[in-house]
Amino acid sequence: MLNLVLFGPPGAGKGTQSEKLISKYNLVHISTGDIFRAHIKGQTDLGKQVSQIIADGNLVPDSITIAMLEEEINKNPQAKGFIFDGFPRTVAQAEALDKFLKDNNSSITGVIALDVNEQELTQRIAKRQEISGRADDAADKLKKRIEEYFGKTIHVLPYYEAQGKLSKVNGIGEIETIFTELSQVIDSYSA
Template identity: 50%
Template sequence: MLNIVIFGAPGSGKGTQSAKLIEKYGLKHVSTGDLLRAEIKANSPLGQMAESYMSKGQLVPDEVVIGMLDELIKKNSDVEGFIFDGFPRTLEQGKALDEMLEKNGQSISLVLSLEVKDEELVERLLKRGEISGRSDDNRETIESRLKVYYDQTAPLKEFYRRQGKLHEIYGEGSIDDIFAAMEKVIDSFAQ
């Protein structure tokens, strides 16, 4: 099974590249935001628990999110693998994800980190904000999101580097060039 974590700062192209990876390798996309919304809509016990936090404006605890991921993986044992997009976001989540996968006889195969300079990230997000009208794509919010990324998510790079799973991908240039660099890593792993 091919389990990939894709991460990078906001605006690095995770969503765009995830879609291409899913199409080429037949992976199941795992977005924790989508998962939370689906569980809440289904009114499952985990969804009810998640909603109790979200309705108060609080973050859903890691153990609830991991529980949802565990259910998803058990329900989809027939897929080629998973692509984790936007999760894990912290070192604690990375460790919890590893433990949960291990209990299911799986592991993260590789981690693709899209590396993009801050100036490029800001430009991309400002442009996205102009096109989509997303109110959170303004300079102040973007800089705040980048700070959170560097403080909380970037330490995961060292965690996965120590496991020999981290592959840094130059995330600037054409979408197809970036995808080709990712394919090269995945195809060399899969052989």
């Protein structure tokens, strides 16, 4: 089973590259952001609970995020693998994911971090905000999300680096060039 974590700050291109990787490797995409937005749009109990947290640019508590993620994995028992986008965001989440996968006779195959500087991120998200109007892309929320990433989330990388599972790919450039580099990293897992 091929289980990947696609890592990077808001606006790094995780969603764009995930779509291409899903198609090429026949993986199930699990984006915590997409799941949260679906719950909010559907006005589920979870959606109501996390709506304000996300709108304020804060991270949803680990317990809620992990339970939701496990539910998504369990919905896809025939999956050839998963690509985790936007998760894990804390070492506690990474440990919980490792435990859950181990309990299901699986593990994370690799973690790929898209390297993108803050100036590029700001430009990309400003463009995305114009197109999508996502509430979490508003300038004040964006600044908080980027600070959250560089202040807290990035500390998950050493956890995976210690396991020998971390690779970094330059996330600035043409979409196809970045995709080719990602594919080379993923293909090396089975070499």
